[in-house]
Amino acid sequence: MPGLLSRYRVPTAIAIIGMAVFGTTSTLLGANASHTATDRYGLGSEALRAINVTSYGRDDDPSPVTAGALDELAALTHVESAHAWASTEIVLTVPDDAISLSLVTRISAVQPAPTRGAEPTRNGILLPESLRTEHGFDVGDTVTIEYIRSEDGNGGVGVETEIPVDGFFDDTTVGLDGPGVAYGAPDAVLTLLGASRGHSLDWMHDNFVFTMGYLVVDDLEHIQDVADVLLERGYGATALTTLTSSLPAAQQLMDAVAVVLSILLGLFLVVTAAGIASSVVSARAAEVGVLRALGWRRHEVLVCFVAQFAAFGTLIGAIGVAAVGSLLAVVSLLPPGVRVLGVALDPRLDLNGWLTLLVLTLAPVIVFVLASAIPVLRLARIAPDEVLRDIRR
Numbered sequence: 001m002p003g004l005l006s007r008y009r010v011p012t013a014i015a016i017i018g019m020a021v022f023g024t025t026s027t028l029l030g031a032n033a034s035h036t037a038t039d040r041y042g043l044g045s046e047a048l049r050a051i052n053v054t055s056y057g058r059d060d061d062p063s064p065v066t067a068g069a070l071d072e073l074a075a076l077t078h079v080e081s082a083h084a085w086a087s088t089e090i091v092l093t094v095p096d097d098a099i100s101l102s103l104v105t106r107i108s109a110v111q112p113a114p115t116r117g118a119e120p121t122r123n124g125i126l127l128p129e130s131l132r133t134e135h136g137f138d139v140g141d142t143v144t145i146e147y148i149r150s151e152d153g154n155g156g157v158g159v160e161t162e163i164p165v166d167g168f169f170d171d172t173t174v175g176l177d178g179p180g181v182a183y184g185a186p187d188a189v190l191t192l193l194g195a196s197r198g199h200s201l202d203w204m205h206d207n208f209v210f211t212m213g214y215l216v217v218d219d220l221e222h223i224q225d226v227a228d229v230l231l232e233r234g235y236g237a238t239a240l241t242t243l244t245s246s247l248p249a250a251q252q253l254m255d256a257v258a259v260v261l262s263i264l265l266g267l268f269l270v271v272t273a274a275g276i277a278s279s280v281v282s283a284r285a286a287e288v289g290v291l292r293a294l295g296w297r298r299h300e301v302l303v304c305f306v307a308q309f310a311a312f313g314t315l316i317g318a319i320g321v322a323a324v325g326s327l328l329a330v331v332s333l334l335p336p337g338v339r340v341l342g343v344a345l346d347p348r349l350d351l352n353g354w355l356t357l358l359v360l361t362l363a364p365v366i367v368f369v370l371a372s373a374i375p376v377l378r379l380a381r382i383a384p385d386e387v388l389r390d391i392r393r
Helices: 002-007 009-038 067-074 129-135 186-197 201-207 220-232 246-283 285-293 298-332 351-380 384-392
Strands: 050-054 079-085 087-094 097-105 114-117 125-128 142-151 155-169 181-184 212-217 236-239
Touching (some): 009 246, 009 351, 087 186, 097 186, 129 155, 142 186, 181 186, 212 220, 246 298, 285 298, 298 351
Antiparallel strands (some): 079 212, 114 155, 142 155
16 A cells, blocks of 8 residues: 555545535535535525515405514414515605605514614614714614504594614615615504594504415415415415526525536546556456465456455545545634635535545445456456466566
């Protein structure tokens, strides 16, 4: 074994370096994909696992989106949560001005995350970041809003109330709710919406038909199954993933890169193993002839040589995996958030990462065994006297 390593140290070193580079790159790609799949803004985020549910989706048997209906839908298999969506108009009073806003039910899964502060409390509000910069609002301030309250037989009247500012969100990009919105807790929005229609909060919970709602599914692969159930029950159903086809393409690109690297490493190992095996077997042809002359059978000669190459492949695999571990340890020392060519240097080992290390350990063994078996079998089939005669020449 030391002789093999010494004689073929250059191709062996290249094979180990190739395994180290592939193993490290593949692990980082896998960890990056896993992070993307679980990150709030990644491929497995709540936003991409959300289904927009609308009332009266089927003409022959329509179903309204009510609070009770959403409770039933929340109990469906693979559904993590269900949220009702509502909106009512308010006016935000500022010095020498009044700003019209749509107060929308806060559903964090499909809406911008707070840039300052936190999610709105029962009586609080989440305002656009642009209002903070333009009017100097801050978290904890109290603002005055005006909403419409229905009076029996007298139409609606404007009512002012003060509410605390719990936070702000980035409104530079228009979201699903459109421009000019603010967010409030579900009951706060329903209370104001009910007031504009002359209904109490309890009545709204029991009777109000929402324009739409959102279901969050536990995994992307179950979205279509849940959507089919919704359609069968008479609801309209639209998965938000249909609006973001470019993101799955990015995931597919990372997977394709990992496959290409796997193929290149496999081809390199095959060429390296075939070259080393052919050279070693040719150099030890005399040993094969002597063993055959001493009565060794073909399969015994084959097992003898294959065992040596299996041990050689095991050694290469072990060194390669150790090199991968060392490189990942170095990467783990880098500051969080460092990226190279768009790939986050996150050395976490998930299931795919451990499978990669297992493949790196076994692949050289399998490749070297197969590469050595062919020339050994070919040489073992030749009569011992012919082998020895060719050597004497």
